[in-house]
Amino acid sequence: MRNYNFSAGPSMLPEEVLKQVRDELLDYEGTGISVMEMSHRSKPYEAINAEAESLLRELMNIPDNYDVIFVQGGASTQFEAIPLNISVNQKADYVVTGNFSKKAFSEAKKYGDMVKAASSEDKNFTYIPVLKRDMFRKDADYVHICYNNTIFGTRYDSVPDTGDIPLVADLSSCILSQDFDVSKFGVIYAGAQKNVGPAGVTIVIVRKDLQDKANPLCPTMLKWSTQIKEHSLYNTPPAFSTYVSMLVFRYLKKIGGVKAIQKINEEKAKMLYDFIDSSKYYSNSVVPEYRSLMNVPFVTPSPESDAEFVAGAAKEGLLTLKGHRLVGGMRASIYNAMPVEGIKKLIDYMKKFESSHK
Numbered sequence: 001m002r003n004y005n006f007s008a009g010p011s012m013l014p015e016e017v018l019k020q021v022r023d024e025l026l027d028y029e030g031t032g033i034s035v036m037e038m039s040h041r042s043k044p045y046e047a048i049n050a051e052a053e054s055l056l057r058e059l060m061n062i063p064d065n066y067d068v069i070f071v072q073g074g075a076s077t078q079f080e081a082i083p084l085n086i087s088v089n090q091k092a093d094y095v096v097t098g099n100f101s102k103k104a105f106s107e108a109k110k111y112g113d114m115v116k117a118a119s120s121e122d123k124n125f126t127y128i129p130v131l132k133r134d135m136f137r138k139d140a141d142y143v144h145i146c147y148n149n150t151i152f153g154t155r156y157d158s159v160p161d162t163g164d165i166p167l168v169a170d171l172s173s174c175i176l177s178q179d180f181d182v183s184k185f186g187v188i189y190a191g192a193q194k195n196v197g198p199a200g201v202t203i204v205i206v207r208k209d210l211q212d213k214a215n216p217l218c219p220t221m222l223k224w225s226t227q228i229k230e231h232s233l234y235n236t237p238p239a240f241s242t243y244v245s246m247l248v249f250r251y252l253k254k255i256g257g258v259k260a261i262q263k264i265n266e267e268k269a270k271m272l273y274d275f276i277d278s279s280k281y282y283s284n285s286v287v288p289e290y291r292s293l294m295n296v297p298f299v300t301p302s303p304e305s306d307a308e309f310v311a312g313a314a315k316e317g318l319l320t321l322k323g324h325r326l327v328g329g330m331r332a333s334i335y336n337a338m339p340v341e342g343i344k345k346l347i348d349y350m351k352k353f354e355s356s357h358k
């Protein structure tokens, strides 16, 4: 029996995909070797790489004026890659809605005149500030947002309008969980280990007009155009992670694509929030319209019972429910691969725990 893993990342993968990986592990499609052992210049790997890109394009409906690359370094490396790649006036505006956007902002400040255009830190990141076009500097190279805030459990209720200023978005914990209109963004980036696949590969989607604006000092390996020109094969890619991600894309397409998984995600999140709201024992402090579909923080009345909750849950096969140290309490990360049954089992456990602790 597999456990339900509520980790914020790395997180669950679809069981069907894991089984296929197992079946193909020693001998990938008659090659007699594993994808892990394969040259990235070989025909079978080139096919995996190409299929990963075309499936992602199809799933996200990515327009032709965008390129897609699979790179290493995690989303965190993009925090510095972004100001080095889009460097015209060396000015950019950041919206700080949590820990990751804060890190992105402080990294970018090394490379220019970066300004915090809005923040929700005044209320410990429990909401998303309302953004208007005139809050951004007209000559900013881009506006940076983090759409879903993994630690604090918030997300934007819509894509902000930044007018002519390119919008750069960290979608690490929500990519493929809901339908996005890619044409509203200049750049989208996301580490794989939340909604896509194993850690090690990072997706970057870049509009073509933003590919020739790099700072001359931008390192070759951070420059998007380096990998764009080589279809992500400039150097040795994170081949195994890309392969598993490709299988996840195939699986997602088979079950009906992003719209289908979005519907399931909305049902899952509603079940959990409705239960928390109906309970006098558990609470979630996020402003309801900004509640995340993917990460649900909650607390019991005391830190002692929180710790007991987490330990007891693990014994029942409900793993990694401890909240981030900046928030405390619990956090249930319910990404695409978390089945509805996992949510039901969590709610049953919450009911049982509550009745024995009131």
Ligand SMILES: *Cc1c(COP(=O)(O)O)cnc(C)c1O
Pocket (backbone or CB within 6 Å): 009, 073, 074, 075, 076, 077, 100, 146, 148, 149, 150, 170, 171, 172, 173, 191, 192, 194
């Ligand atoms: C996990 C996460 C990151 C950090 O990703 P790494 O791949 O570990 O660098 C950045 N942003 C968001 C929103 C995340 O959830």
